[in-house]
Amino acid sequence: MYQDKEEVVLWMNTVGPYHNRQETYKYFSLPFCVGSKRSIGHYHETLGEALQGVELEFSGLDIKFKDDVMPATYCEIDLDKEKRDAFVYAIKNHYWYQMYIDDLPIWGEYFVIKVKWKKSDVKFEDRFDKYLDPSFFQHRIHWFSIFNSFMMVIFLVGLVSMILMRTLRKDYARYSKEEEMDDMDRDLGDEYGWKQVHGDVFRPSSHPLIFSSLIGSGCQIFAVSFIVIIVAMIEDLYTERGSMLSTAIFVYAATSPVNGYFGGSLYARQGGRRWIKQMFIGAFLIPAMVCGTAFFINFIAIYYHASRAIPFGTMVAVCCICFFVILPLNLVGTILGRNLSGQPNFPCRVNAVPRPIPEKKWFMEPAVIVCLGGILPFGSIFIEMYFIFTSFWAYKIYYVYGFMMLVLVILCIVTVCVTIVCTYFLLNAEDYRWQWTSFLSAASTAIYVYMYSFYYYFFKTKMYGLFQTSFYFGYMAVFSTALGIMCGAIGYMGTSAFVRKIYTNVKID
Template sequence: MHGDVRFTHLFLLFLSCLSIAHAFYIPGWSIKSYREGEEIPLFVNKVYSDNTQLQYAYSELPFVCPPSGRRHAGTNLISGTSLSLNLGEVLRGDRIMVSDYELVMGNDEETRYLCSHKVDRHALRQAQELIREGYVAEWIVDNLPGATSFVTTDKSRKYYAAGFKLGYEDYSRTGRPRYFINNHVTLVIRYHQAPGKDGRQGKKVIVGFEVYAKSIEAGNRNDSGLPADIHNVQNGMELSMAPNRTNIEKYVDSSYIPEEEEDIDNNSTLTIPYSYSVYFREEEKLEWQNRWDMYFVNQEDSSKIHWLAIVNSLVISGVLTAVFAVIITRTIRGDIKKYGESALEDGKARVKRIRSPRTPRTPRRSLDKNGLLEKIDGADADADSSSDEESIIEDATGWKLVHGDVFRPPPYGQLLAPLVGSGMQLVFMAACLLLLSCFGVLNPSFRGGYVSVGMALFVFAGVFSGYFSGRVYKTFGGQRWQKNVVVTGTLVPGLLFAIVFILNFFVWAQASSTAMPFGTLVGLVALWLLIQLPLVYIGSWYGYVMVGAWEHPIKTNAIPRQVPAQCWYAKSVQTVLVAGLIPFAVIFIELLFVFKSLWQDKSGYYYVFGFLGVVSAILVITVVEVTVVATYIQLCSENYHWWWQSFFVGGASSIWIFVACVWYYFMSLHIEGFASSMLFFAYSFLACAVYGLLTGTVGFLAAYAFIRRIYGDIKAD
């Protein structure tokens, strides 16, 4: 008990240290205001598609304007230089670079020339491929992603969809595909008067950034490279090369680029002119602290479905709670009370030891005065047994029969202890992330913050991992706690890192920005081995040496009891699969929104963390109740091998979530290519494994607390 109190103090101290970190972005703070005529930098980031998991840095595309290297007036920014990114931004594939676009607060530019870029056949092929796969580009102004505006179905509100298309695909009269690149963008900057002193000085804040792209042919331009008319465009900028004169008819009305060198004119290239327009518009009704609301209007329209998900979760959890309450308040407590009252007769307790069927009563023998063996009566042998050995009521049945084996250490306990420790590490990380998200500390304006803070929490939660792993390991009778430290600190993080490292090779081969740079990999290894592993050691030392094992209310028999044959529905596999359906049903509806946000709406942002928090709380309650009920049924079948079973039952819904991922892949997604499909299934498997480890740990600890309580009540009675 004292050890638990000391650990609570350490936990509170850690939270206090965490609260002083200033890396978080709070809505309403960090406002950047601009005066009239001040230059606003525009950053280019990456291109991505809903049809693939591969992303690419926009500045590295061979068919866009290369940076000129000029310095932006009034700043230290030079076009072509990359910004320093946090860990979360790197892991999510961001590659942010200063662009050559000039935006001056309050100055409209109807048309401005950027560059004319010559591209070869290979560059055009890549451009066509990206357009065919539906890639969109992400630009950033004042930390806002450039967006295309839409209106809701009832036309009452406008909302944003981040990104703009690189181009579009069309078909000629012959049915052959033609590809057009969007080489002109109209940038609309929406501003509002700055709050406070800056507003009184005439400064403004940016509350919206819209990008509208179009394709304009290369011809019909003036000496400055500007199109004659950007409003009435007759033809777009087609991505095609002139074939050899002898094969003109072969490639007519097509953007097809021939493979054979002889089919292409010598020195053939395509010059793509780029231009842009800039407009500043005042938005009087939209405050700076609410500027991200435009990106979430579409999600708010689905709030009825979110409420339906909560009602669905409450109904399922309510039914399960009723079953749980019956078991706890009537069945178990009724049994304990019944046998406790019948144990007393005329002031004396009628008790009889319950022995294992495999170990029949063996009478004790001693030597008589002639040196011969003499049998001692069995009743006298019982009377001479150790006084601290546990006994229960003589007519005990069901779960009370396994009282002498229920706390017997499980097989492979040296593996279960590290898994439980890592699960508690994930529980701490997930709970903190959810709380920070619900309170608005983590939000889309803190780019990469969710991943960065999650990684930091996971590393520092190594203390909790070591603490719980050490205590569970000692409870199982483990002696080599240093070895347990190594297993706990390397098992789960090592497997995750190994899988991600292998996947990274495939992404590297595609030259995608999704691939983690080598320096980032080295940094992750340093965080793992130099920070997390020592923290696991500290937590394990405190849990194993200072606090020690949990005490069990009933002593374990020397010889294990034989487990009778189980019914088909009580076997491990069937129990795990059936029990996992209930938590899965609780989160299924909300899970579809998460799937859509992760795999389909990559240009959008999932921000309904309030609903997610409620559903997560109901999920935890459901996992606890399902595990306790399943464990109780298992013990009533005289099967005391509950340790691993409770862990698997708690995490069983992860199996059904992975099945849902497979179903979602084939029914809702249009992912193409081996690498993208492999990334989808690999990341889905890792996410389900992490989820299963988290919920399995919750189920294990809930079952352990439940068993300690009911057998402790028997001892008390």
């Protein structure tokens, strides 16, 4: 709320080439002149703004509420050859600026010193709607993609239910008949299928420490995604600078017990003893990946003198969050997980000696299953990926978080269904290596997403240069990896429940 003649601050943010949205520089890195006014009210920057390269600087313009300002010269500057060349370069590369007034963004390619106050009938809570693009995000293609994905879910769930229930019913009947045979008849009979590996199916996975850490991290990423989308739907986070990133960081730190609980309990059930090491790996797996990528890109940003360069103080703040918030909360979750659900309670006893894995057809090999497992999950989300990419890499503001929530639910259902089918056929081939296979077959969705990012870069954008290319593919690698870890954890959790269920219902001698 402003009083008449109260100060209204015009903030200058950044300038940069139109086709490289992430390549931004301080507004006054170009030789613009500054207004004569110097004193303004206090301003403080949030963590999300600092990480996103927001560089607000006071314009020096004296703007007062309801006081019109006619076009006039407010400052002058002498242009030498160096300054002139800077402006020529900016014009040739289609530089444009971003400003903020009353927390509303302003974009443009040229700036004229004119203020005209007009009364508006738009309510304050609706004033950001003019920046949104309903014709783009609510296009019939978007609606059709959601409907298509929904129909895929119905079809896939129905198909999985029909195939597995009919097949399992026949398996149960066959195994019940075998229970009535004597030992000689059973030896002469044709024994095969998933029951034959009951003594190995609950054997600990290879590399349980890494596997448990990935599962815990994936569960945390899912929790963060779900909570942030809900908050964004309720609070309209897109209307405030850096609020989405700040919220994601806060939620990630607050949900660290989820990581510790699921990762620690799984590691304990698999007989792991180095639980402190597992806790550290689980706690820092995602932060190390994100910070490592950001650190590499930061060198390039510093070389370019771009505003995307993360200040040292912000780096220290992020490190403090990791060591003094994420790690202790992860420790709490690990202790709870080990004590509440860390005891193995498998429905079948694990044999002391592993059963040999018989030869099978090439398309039943785990490597083939892993490569094919991510196709359908990717197919259910790839249209939404286009809208998400466009909002981040182009000048669109993503606001249809209801669509995003629906796509997240669809992705989870499709991923679980696909991994269950893959695991069933793997076990039926008497291959008990289902744990890593279920995780990696779901996580392979990330490979297809990253491949799609190459198509998007070369055919849907006009990005260029070392800075933008490294920024794009670096953070797309982080996004794809996080998505893959989340899908892998979802696939494993659903498949684990399925495996436990089918072996619980079979009488094992």
